[in-house]
Amino acid sequence: MNAALSPLAAEAVQHLRALLRIDTSNPPGNERLAADYIAGVLRAAGVEATVIETAPGRGNVIARLRGTGAAGALLLYSHLDVVPVERDRWTVDPFAAVVRDGHVYGRGAVDMKGIGAMQLAVFLTLARQQQAGRARFARDLILAATADEETDDNQGMGPLCASHPELLRAEYAWSEFGGYPLPVGGKTFYPIQTGEKGTAWLTLRVSGTPGHASIPRDDNAVVKLARVLDRLDRLRLPLRLTPTARAMLKGLADGLGGAPALALRAVLSGEQAFPSLSDWMLDATELTAELRAITHNTVTPTGLRAGYKTNVVPSEASATLDCRVLPGSSAEELIADLQRGLGEAARGITFTLDSSSPPVEFPADTPMMDVIRRAIQKHDPNGIVIPTMLTGATDAKHVATLGAVCYGFSPLRFAPGESLLSLAHGHDERVSIEGLAWGAQVMYDAVVLALSQA
Ligand SMILES: [Zn+2]
Numbered sequence: 001m002n003a004a005l006s007p008l009a010a011e012a013v014q015h016l017r018a019l020l021r022i023d024t025s026n027p028p029g030n031e032r033l034a035a036d037y038i039a040g041v042l043r044a045a046g047v048e049a050t051v052i053e054t055a056p057g058r059g060n061v062i063a064r065l066r067g068t069g070a071a072g073a074l075l076l077y078s079h080l081d082v083v084p085v086e087r088d089r090w091t092v093d094p095f096a097a098v099v100r101d102g103h104v105y106g107r108g109a110v111d112m113k114g115i116g117a118m119q120l121a122v123f124l125t126l127a128r129q130q131q132a133g134r135a136r137f138a139r140d141l142i143l144a145a146t147a148d149e150e151t152d153d154n155q156g157m158g159p160l161c162a163s164h165p166e167l168l169r170a171e172y173a174w175s176e177f178g179g180y181p182l183p184v185g186g187k188t189f190y191p192i193q194t195g196e197k198g199t200a201w202l203t204l205r206v207s208g209t210p211g212h213a214s215i216p217r218d219d220n221a222v223v224k225l226a227r228v229l230d231r232l233d234r235l236r237l238p239l240r241l242t243p244t245a246r247a248m249l250k251g252l253a254d255g256l257g258g259a260p261a262l263a264l265r266a267v268l269s270g271e272q273a274f275p276s277l278s279d280w281m282l283d284a285t286e287l288t289a290e291l292r293a294i295t296h297n298t299v300t301p302t303g304l305r306a307g308y309k310t311n312v313v314p315s316e317a318s319a320t321l322d323c324r325v326l327p328g329s330s331a332e333e334l335i336a337d338l339q340r341g342l343g344e345a346a347r348g349i350t351f352t353l354d355s356s357s358p359p360v361e362f363p364a365d366t367p368m369m370d371v372i373r374r375a376i377q378k379h380d381p382n383g384i385v386i387p388t389m390l391t392g393a394t395d396a397k398h399v400a401t402l403g404a405v406c407y408g409f410s411p412l413r414f415a416p417g418e419s420l421l422s423l424a425h426g427h428d429e430r431v432s433i434e435g436l437a438w439g440a441q442v443m444y445d446a447v448v449l450a451l452s453q454a
Helices: 007-020 034-044 113-131 157-163 221-234 243-256 258-266 280-296 331-346 367-379 397-402 433-452
Strands: 049-055 058-065 074-079 103-105 141-146 170-175 182-184 186-198 197-207 299-304 317-326 348-356 384-390 406-410 430-431
Touching: 007 034, 007 103, 007 113, 007 317, 007 433, 034 049, 034 058, 034 113, 034 141, 049 157, 058 113, 074 258, 074 433, 103 433, 113 141, 113 433, 141 157, 157 397, 170 397, 182 280, 182 299, 186 243, 186 397, 197 221, 221 299, 221 317, 221 331, 243 258, 243 280, 243 384, 317 331, 331 348, 367 384, 367 406, 367 433, 397 406, 430 433
Parallel strands: 074 141, 074 170, 170 406, 186 384
Antiparallel strands: 049 058, 058 141, 103 430, 182 186, 186 406, 197 317, 197 348, 299 317
C-alpha cells in the first residue's frame, strides 16, 4: 500500500477493507455484522454507538459528536448493504478486499462502503480532536450506517427514521452521490446531487381476440403490444425544468461558454428540443443522455409477457415499464401524458402502477452548498460545482421525511477510463486508493467548514 497516505486516508482504507470482507449482499443483507464492526471501532475510540436492528439481522449503527447547538446537525449517512455478485465474472474474490494496482477491489468499494469508510475516518478524526479539547463545533455531527438500501421494500433507513427520528434528525445530510470530477469540454465540473427522480413501475396491458393461431387476425394482442411499445419509444414527453435542472443547465452554460452555452440557454428559455451537446464536445455523449433524463419523465420497457402455446393467440399481452418521474410530477401525470401521446393507439390498453417511490428535491442555494464549493475548490481551484438530479433513487427520500436538506456529496476521484456508473454494481468493483484519499480530504475539509459555520 502507498506509504505516502495521510493518516486520514490510511484509516479510511483500513475500514473499507474490513467492511468489504463482511459479505452484506442483499438479499439477505446481514448488515448486523458490519454495523457491529463500526460500533466496535467507534467504542474503541471512546464514542458511544447505538446499534439498532430494524428487522432480524438488519443492523444499523448511529453515533453523534455534540456541538454547541448554534446550528442544526449535519448527518453523514451510508448504506451497509451491497448488490449481489456474479462471482465467476470477477478476476478477484469480491469479498477479500484485494489491493491491486493502486485499487481496493470488492463489492461495495464505490457503492458505497468506500464512502461509508471515508465518513467513518472523518468522524473518528474529529472525535479525537474534540476529546483532546482541540475542537469546538457549532453543530452536532451524526454518523449513520444503515441496512437495506438496495431493495424496494426498505428495511433500513425507512423504518429507522420512523422509529428513531431523534437520533437522525438533522438540518443537512450528506450521502451518495456527488462530488466527483466530471470533465467535459475542457472544464471540470463537480455535480452535487440536490434532487432525485421518483420511480413509477408500471404494467402496460393490451387485450385482443384470442383464438386458433392458424388463421391470422387483425386484433392480435402480441402485435398490438409491439406497436404500442414502438409508439412509446418514439414519444416525446414534455420538457420539465425543475429548479435543480435549471441551476444545472445554467452552471454548465456559464462554465462551458460558446456554442454549447447558447444551446443550453435556449432550453432554459423554453426551446423544447434538447440539443446533442456531443455535436460540440466529443466527451458529452453520456452527459447529453443524462441531461435529457433530468429534464423529462422517462419510460423504459424492461419486460414482455404474452402467450403460453405456439398455436394459441393469447387474449392479453403485457409489458413492464420502468418509469422515472421528476420532482413536481407524479405517476398519475406521467400515465396521462402517455395516454395523450399515444392518442388513438391508447384505446383498450391499461396502465397499472405496481410500485412507486416519491421524487425529492432540495434547495441548491444554501450556505451549505457554499461550504461544499469552498472545500472542492480548495483542492481544485478551477473546479465548477453544479447541482444535479439523480435519475435513480437513494435513501434521501427517507432522510428527507425528518426535514433534512439532503445533498449527494461523496467526493471521489476515478482512475482514467473509470467512472462511478461503470464500477457501481459492476464486475471487479474497485476504488482507486489515490481517489479515495483525495475524497477523504475533501470531505474532511467540508465537514470542518460545516461544523464551524453557525
Ligand atoms: Zn448506493
